[in-house]
Amino acid sequence: MASQATINVLSEMMQERKKLLTDMQALNERADFGPLDQEQWDNMDARYQELDKSISREQRAAKLAEELKRPVLEPRAQLASGGFESSREYRDLFARALATGNMAELRGTINGNATSTSNAPVPTDMQRRIIELVQKSLVLRSVATVYTVASDQQITVDASTPTGYLVDESTTTTDSYAAPTNSVTESGITFSRKTVGDFAFAVRVPVTKFAYQDYVGGGDFIARKVGEGVYLAEEEYLMNGDGSASATGNPAQPNGAITVIKAATGQRHTGTGSGSTGAGLTTLAADDVIDTVHKILPRYRTNLRWMMGDNVAKTVRKFKDSSNRYLWQVSDNVTEGLTNGLSGSLYGIPVAISEHMPTAVTAGSVAAVVGNWSYVEIYDRGPLEFFVDTTSQMQKLMTILQAWKRSDVVVTNTLAFGYLGFK
DSSP: OOOHHHHHHHHHHHHHHHHHHHHHHHHHTOTTOOHHHHHHHHHHHHHHHHHHHHHHHHHHHHHHHHHHHSOSSOSEEEOTTSOEEEOHHHHHHHHHHHHHOOOHHHHHHHHSOTTOOOOEEOOHHHHHHHHHHHTTTOHHHHHSEEEEOSSOEEEEEEOOOOOOOOOOOOOSSOOSSOOOSSOOOOOOOOEEEEEEOOEEEEEEEEEEHHHIIIIIOOHHHHHHHHHHHHHHHHHHHHHHOBOOOOBTTBOOOOBOHHHHHHHOGGGEEEOOOSSOTTOGGGGOOTHHHHHHHTTSOGGGOSSOEEEEOHHHHHHHTTOBOTTSOBSOBSOTTSOOSGGGOSOOEETTEEEEEOTTSOOOOSTTOEEEEEEOGGGEEEEEOSOOEEEEEOSTTGGGTEEEEEEEEEEEEEESOGGGEEEEEOO
16 A cells, blocks of 8 residues: 555645646636637646656556565465465465475565565465365364354353243133233343353474475375364364363363263263163163154254264164164165165264264263254364474474464254263
């Protein structure tokens, strides 16, 4: 943007030029236009042309000054759809920075300043590929509601619903005023507040120059693997974080979605299998599938999805009815059996299998959760970022790539979930 002084000078010259043009037009329209008028008009015209050149020069100078402030190239390009993706030049520089460890040129594209120490984001289309490639492992992120925020948040959620009454207006009197025989008791609405903070998840990977050149496969591969590590760590803690405070050697953890749901003991159904207490998978039975779903109030029993670990899925997949037919339903039009694969539904509800579900099979542990996962909200604090360290391991001809992202998770309504626990 041009300086205020430049804007003021331009404004004054343009105002003078406009007035000259008005005066010249008025002079030219005079019926008694004579030699003295011609001389005056010529002087005004000379000044007009001088101002015109000066204004053009100042505008051009301001435009050049703006161009000098811009990055060498734009990190992103606009798509026909109106969105953005990383420009080809930015992607090439990103890969070159990973290969050489030289961040100067890449930083210059972002800030127009090669000495800047700002962290560079992973190119947007590369980040999209990273997310897509690990999406099958990110079960929680794929079913939760995801927001991007710039700061800590306070969320207000309702904690209770007021009680409704049927008003009885019957009366045994003959009065014109029918007095109710019961009253409506006041009942308030209570709210709770949930705080959204941010927790950082990071990966640090050393890459030798030789590995990069000979067999690593270039910047895309490294970025994908580093991004995968960050997102998998995030998924683990957003599901199972215990909410503990920071202590020496132990960073603070988020209140993971599974942890919060487990704490809602009213939503728990305990396995009724033949196994004795503490016998793990054998304490689960087919009827537990139905009982767990019905721990959810009917008004929340929409868009449900099961989530369970692989060992529990393997056990549940073997449940059979009295006719020895598998209960794990693949399709209404397919005879159930071992040939139909793993994907399917239980009690008409789709099943998602996550490697980040708790693995403990001790009494009281969570075996499976069913619910409306839109009530789980993930808050991202910006995109995946990275930093290339070219100095700390230079004696080993090694570059360190460090990537991180920040996020938090909130369960806004535990009544929308039921969970099956081991006996």
